[in-house]
Amino acid sequence: MTTKTTLEVDDVTKTFTTVRAVDGLSFTAKSGTVFGLLGPNGAGKTTTIRMVLDIIVPDSGAVRWQGKTINADIRRTFGYLPEERGLYPKMKVRDQLMFLAQLHGLAALDAKKTIEDLASQLNLTEHLEKAPQELSKGNQQKVQFIAAVVHAPPLLVLDEPFSGFDPVNVEVVKNSIRQLLAADTTVLLSSHRMEQVEELCEDVCIIDRSRAVQSGNLRDIKRNWPDRFVRMTQLPNTDFLKAFPGASIMPSQNGYLDVKLPAGHSPAELARAAIASGPLDHFEVVEPSLNDIYLAAVKPEPTA
Amino acid sequence: MSTVWLLIKREFIERVRQRSFIIATCLGVVLIIGLALIPALIASFAKSTSTRIIVATPDSATTAAIAKSLEKSGNIVEADPGVRPTSADLPAEMRTRLTKGKDDAALIAYRDKQQRLAFAYYPKSTNALGSADDVKASLQRAVIIADVSSSQRDVVSQALNFTFDVHSLNARYKNEADQFFSQAIVYFLLIILYIAVITYGMQVATGVIEEKANRIMEVMIAAARPSQLLAGKIFGISAVALLQLTINAAAAAVASVIAGVMYGSSAQGQQAAMNAVSVAQQQNSFSSNAMTQGLSHVPWATLVYLIVFFFLGFFSYSAIYAGIGSLLSKPEEVQQYAMVFMAPVIAAYILAIFALNFPDLKIVIWGSMIPLISPLLMFMRISTTDVPAWQIAVSIGGSLLAIWGLTILSGKLYRVGVLMYGKPPRPSEIWRALRAHT
Numbered sequence: 001m002t003t004k005t006t007l008e009v010d011d012v013t014k015t016f017t018t019v020r021a022v023d024g025l026s027f028t029a030k031s032g033t034v035f036g037l038l039g040p041n042g043a044g045k046t047t048t049i050r051m052v053l054d055i056i057v058p059d060s061g062a063v064r065w066q067g068k069t070i071n072a073d074i075r076r077t078f079g080y081l082p083e084e085r086g087l088y089p090k091m092k093v094r095d096q097l098m099f100l101a102q103l104h105g106l107a108a109l110d111a112k113k114t115i116e117d118l119a120s121q122l123n124l125t126e127h128l129e130k131a132p133q134e135l136s137k138g139n140q141q142k143v144q145f146i147a148a149v150v151h152a153p154p155l156l157v158l159d160e161p162f163s164g165f166d167p168v169n170v171e172v173v174k175n176s177i178r179q180l181l182a183a184d185t186t187v188l189l190s191s192h193r194m195e196q197v198e199e200l201c202e203d204v205c206i207i208d209r210s211r212a213v214q215s216g217n218l219r220d221i222k223r224n225w226p227d228r229f230v231r232m233t234q235l236p237n238t239d240f241l242k243a244f245p246g247a248s249i250m251p252s253q254n255g256y257l258d259v260k261l262p263a264g265h266s267p268a269e270l271a272r273a274a275i276a277s278g279p280l281d282h283f284e285v286v287e288p289s290l291n292d293i294y295l296a297a298v299k300p301e302p303t304a
Numbered sequence: 305m306s307t308v309w310l311l312i313k314r315e316f317i318e319r320v321r322q323r324s325f326i327i328a329t330c331l332g333v334v335l336i337i338g339l340a341l342i343p344a345l346i347a348s349f350a351k352s353t354s355t356r357i358i359v360a361t362p363d364s365a366t367t368a369a370i371a372k373s374l375e376k377s378g379n380i381v382e383a384d385p386g387v388r389p390t391s392a393d394l395p396a397e398m399r400t401r402l403t404k405g406k407d408d409a410a411l412i413a414y415r416d417k418q419q420r421l422a423f424a425y426y427p428k429s430t431n432a433l434g435s436a437d438d439v440k441a442s443l444q445r446a447v448i449i450a451d452v453s454s455s456q457r458d459v460v461s462q463a464l465n466f467t468f469d470v471h472s473l474n475a476r477y478k479n480e481a482d483q484f485f486s487q488a489i490v491y492f493l494l495i496i497l498y499i500a501v502i503t504y505g506m507q508v509a510t511g512v513i514e515e516k517a518n519r520i521m522e523v524m525i526a527a528a529r530p531s532q533l534l535a536g537k538i539f540g541i542s543a544v545a546l547l548q549l550t551i552n553a554a555a556a557a558v559a560s561v562i563a564g565v566m567y568g569s570s571a572q573g574q575q576a577a578m579n580a581v582s583v584a585q586q587q588n589s590f591s592s593n594a595m596t597q598g599l600s601h602v603p604w605a606t607l608v609y610l611i612v613f614f615f616l617g618f619f620s621y622s623a624i625y626a627g628i629g630s631l632l633s634k635p636e637e638v639q640q641y642a643m644v645f646m647a648p649v650i651a652a653y654i655l656a657i658f659a660l661n662f663p664d665l666k667i668v669i670w671g672s673m674i675p676l677i678s679p680l681l682m683f684m685r686i687s688t689t690d691v692p693a694w695q696i697a698v699s700i701g702g703s704l705l706a707i708w709g710l711t712i713l714s715g716k717l718y719r720v721g722v723l724m725y726g727k728p729p730r731p732s733e734i735w736r737a738l739r740a741h742t
Contacts, residue, residue, distance in 0.1 A: 017736050053526045055723070072529055076307075080526040086519025091318055099314050103307060103527045147523065 003030040006186045007052065007155060012061035014047055021047040023210040024061070029186050029203065031154075034177070036201035036218070037190040038290075040298055044210040045190045046083070049157055052188065053080055065155065076105055079153030083160045083190075085144050089133040093124070093143050096132070097150055104151035111150065118146045122172060137164055145173060149180060156180060157188045162196055174200070198290040206297045214297040222287040226263035229292065231256045232274055232283040240277040244270060256282065260292075307528050311536020315511070316543045329548055333555040340559030355432045356380045356406060357439070358398060360387045361413035366421065369446040370413060377442040379435075382407065389414045392424035408432035411439065421451050487660055490687040493610055494660075497680055498653045501617045502646060504545040508622040509629035509645060510638055511537055512722075517634055521722050530719040534711065538622050545618065549611075606687050616703040617679030620710060621649060627714030630721030632728050641728075652677035656684040663689040673698045675706030 007029040014022045022044040029035035039045050050056040052063055054075040063070050088096055094115065101111035119125045122142045132140050141164045149156060158177075162170050177187060177200065191197050197204065204221070206214040214221060229250070234257045241247050246262035247270075261270060267285045274280050288296075319325055357379050361367040371381040387395045389412045394402075398410050409432035412424040423443060427433040444464065452460050470480075515521045524533055625645055632638065638645070655677065659668040663685045672681035673695060682699040685691050716738055721729075 017733075050723070055525050076527060078526065080523060082519065082522035082526075084519040084522050086522055088318065088520055089518060090322070091314075099310065100523065100527070102310050103524075144523075 003032045005029070006031045006066055007035070007188065008062075008064040008067075009048070009052065010062045010064065012048075012051055012058040012063060014044075014051060014056060014058050020210050022051070022058070022207075025205075025207065025210075025212050026061075027203070027205045027212065027215055029188055031184045031186045032181050033202040034181065034187040034189050034200040036197040036204035037188060037207065038192075038194075038197060038204060038294060039207035043207045043298075045207060046159070048207070049080075049159060049188070049190060052155075053078060053157060076103075077151070077153055077155075079104070079148040079151065079156040081145060081148040081156075081158045081161050083163075085141060085164075087132040087140060087143060087147070090131050092129055092131055093135070094128040097128075097143070097147055100147045101150040104153070106151040114150050114152070115146065118150060118176075121176065122146065138166060138169055141165060142169065142173075145176070149176065152180075152183070153185065155186045155188065157190075159190045160192070161189065162191065162193055170196070194289070194291045194294060204290070206294060208298045214293060218290070221293060225288045225293065227288060227292075227296070228261040228263075228265070228267050229286045229288050230259045230261055230267055230270060230283070231286050232259070232271075233257065233278075233280050235274065235278040235280070237277055240273040243273060307532050308535050308539070311528065311532060312540040312543065315536055315540020316547075319507075319541070319544045320547065325544070325548075329551055332548070332552050336552055336555045337559045337562075340556070340563045354378055354380050355408045355429070355435050355439075356382065357409045357411050357432070358382045358401060358405075358407050359411045359413070360389050360395065360398060362388055362390075362415055366413055366446065366450045369449045370411070370443065373442045373444075373446045374411075374439065377438060379439070379442075392422070394424070394426050402426065402428055409439075421447050487688065489606075490684060491657070491660060493606070493687070494653065494656055494680060494684060497610065497614055497617065497683060498649060500545065500549065500614055501621055501649055501679075504541055504618055505621040505625045505649075506638070506645065507541050507544075508537055509625035509632075510635055511541065512626050512629035512718075513632050513635050513638060516630070516632075516722055516725070525722055530722065531711075531715040533722075534623075534626055534715050534718050537626060538619065538711075541622070542615065542618060545614075549614070609683055609686050612700070613679040613683040616700065616707070617649075619707045620676055620679070620703060621645075623707060623710035623714045627710075627717035627721070630714075630718045631724070631734065633725050637728060648676050649680075652680040656680040659684060660688060669695070673702055675702045678703055 005028045009025060009027050011024050011026050012022055013020070013024055025044070025048060027035070037045050037048065047056065051058050052070070054063070054070045054072065065074050068074065091099075097115045098108065098111050101115065102108060106114070115128070116125070119128055122145070124139060124142055124146070127135055127139055127143075132143060135143065145161065148158070156177075161173060161177075165173060174196075181187065187200075189197065189201060198218070201218055203216060204214070204218050205212050205216075231254075234255060238249065238257070241249070241259065244261065244265050247265065248260050250258035250260055252258040259270070261267060271280075271283050274283065357374060359367060359370055359374070359381055361370060367383045371383045374381050387398060389395060391414055392412060394410060394412060398412075401407065402410050408429040409425060409427040412426070414422055414424070416422040423440075425436055425439060427436060448457060448460055448464075515524065528536075628641065628644065629638070632641065652671075655668070655671060659665060659671075659681065662668060668681060668685065672678050672685050672691075678699045682691070682696065686696065717734070720734070720738060
């Protein structure tokens with residue numbers, strides 16, 4: 001598996017009448033990896049996704065796929081699982097998937113076989129002859145997922161793919177995504193579920209108020225994160241922290257004392273101070289979680 | 305397979321499979337066959353309700369003459385109850401017979417002071433009351449026979465029955481009945497045109513909104529261009545319309561054959577029955593004739609024009625409907641905006657109906673060349689009067705141009721509208737969005 005850059009979002013800007021939805025956004029995604037697009041509601045994720053899918057044309061900048069500006073023919077090969085799920089409520093699942101597969105350029109015979117395979121993989125075979133309105137919400141979601149991947153898209157755009165799934169089905173869908181990655185698919189994932197993004201994504205871009213506030217390889221971002229996160233034994237007295245201006249105790253439920261240590265302080269000094277103040281039998285420097293990074297990057301809404 | 309073809313296929317197959325489509329089509333067929341059989345029903349109804357009249361006259365010769373005249377015009381006559389009336393009063397025994405028996409009316413003939421034959425008519429049933437004028441008319445012959453001396457009979461008869469032939473120079477109508485007949489057909493076809501444009505046009509609007517409301521549009525818009533979605537929707541539904549109209553037309557053809565057979569087999573009874581019914585009823589069955597027997601008499605050109613103008617109207621309106629529909633979010637909102645959708649069609653329809661008798665008015669001539677109202681008006685004109693070829697060309701060409709322009713505009717609205725949810729946008733917002741996307 002060779003990963004190479006496939007999707008390039010190059011300095012795109014989009015303004016709706018008076019609102020600037022996306023402002024000078026750039027990122028690149030590689031084949032065989034998941035790229036995470038994060039950000040609060042209204043930050044511009046959906047607009048970005050729609051520009052990638054050529055539904056909306058950017059005011060400036062370009063979106064390129066394998067070096068070519070995206071057009072209708074390229075876009076047709078992409079797969080898209082929108083956040084707002086929707087199927088024809090009365091059209092039989094099999095007919096619906098056939099229709100969507102052919103709409104994405106798949107030949108009827110290939111589509112038939114792929115639908116059978118994917119349906120059995122996702123335990124949907126018995127529901128193929130039913131209409132979506134007869135299915136449970138989870139099964140409808142699975143149908144929609146198949147609709148997004150049935151034509152083996154080189155780029156798969158997933159907007160909140162796990163919402164509405166129980167933990168078992170989340171694993172089923174994750175496995176499907178991993179199989180697609182093994183087949184060199186580029187996945188663009190937008191989600192609020194940090195633990196899943198953290199698990200799947202190699203690169204991320206956090207958008208806040210139409211601009212990228214954090215972007216790049218997730219490992220590098222964590223490694224280069226200025227704040228240190230320290231996990232140690234819960235001590236009766238935490239006054240020793242006063243010697244480290246800016247250090248704060250993170251709320252935690254794991255029985256440990258979690259401390260955020262700003263840049264400029266050495267974890268070793270903190271360890272010494274902690275030992276001096278009580279019996280310490282656990283002390284580790286942990287990487288920031290994506291959640292920590294997200295919370296640091298995204299400014300809270302100004303209260304009006 | 306091309307994208308638009310796939311979209312058309314889906315639209316068509318899914319719609320035709322719907323139970324609502326099957327029910328509506330069956331109902332239409334039943335309705336058409338029902339309409340076709342109404343004249344036959346009226347005829348049999350009329351036969352069974354022929355007026356039964358008891359007739360009493362001063363002498364048996366008069367009775368015979370009156371009975372002959374009345375029977376000729378379809379009444380059932382019970383002559384000579386054994387009374388020889390001398391005045392207009394209804395003899396008591398006849399009154400009793402009338403109240404008790406199944407007779408509908410009594411007719412008393414007597415000699416007045418000048419010894420002239422006079423009549424008094426005592427209708428009991430509504431039917432008999434309605435046919436008073438017919439009874440009077442059919443008594444003429446009896447009066448001539450009874451009261452006019454044989455030497456003068458020919459003269460009087462001649463005065464009443466002179467030859468009066470109408471040789472119409474109007475190329476379209478040979479006589480008044482023919483005109484009535486033709487206009488009834490056009491009227492009927494106009495209703496079909498109007499209903500078809502509204503029904504299928506609204507299906508386009510609701511179809512777009514439904515796709516938006518259940519969010520399938522999110523996926524569709526990523527897989528196909530808005531113009532392709534628009535074309536798939538409109539052509540798919542027009543294929544459904546064509547199928548449904550063809551089924552209805554076939555039903556009408558079959559019905560007219562059936563009706564023809566029925567009329568043919570009972571031609572004589574039919575004739576008598578037709579004589580029996582009043583003028584008003586004759587006109588009624590006349591117009592239903594127009595719908596059934598009439599359809600086989602409609603010139604082929606008219607039917608071709610009907611289809612041509614249906615599609616011109618349907619495509620113009622459905623382009624607008626799809627555009628407006630794409631701006632709405634919920635199916636219920638169609639109801640709120642129903643007037644916006646229907647106003648132009650209703651205006652064209654009313655104008656066309658009004659113009660049925662005045663197809664050569666300036667406003668009608670100009671209107672028949674203005675897109676959106678032209679399909680109904682031009683169809684009406686072509687079917688009722690001679691229209692210069694250039695005007696037909698302008699009408700059809702104008703409509704085609706309008707369809708082209710409206711579809712482009714609608715495609716732009718579609719692009720803007722399909723991903724907008726929430727309250728319908730204000731016109732200024734639509735305008736800004738349109739400009740932003742072009």
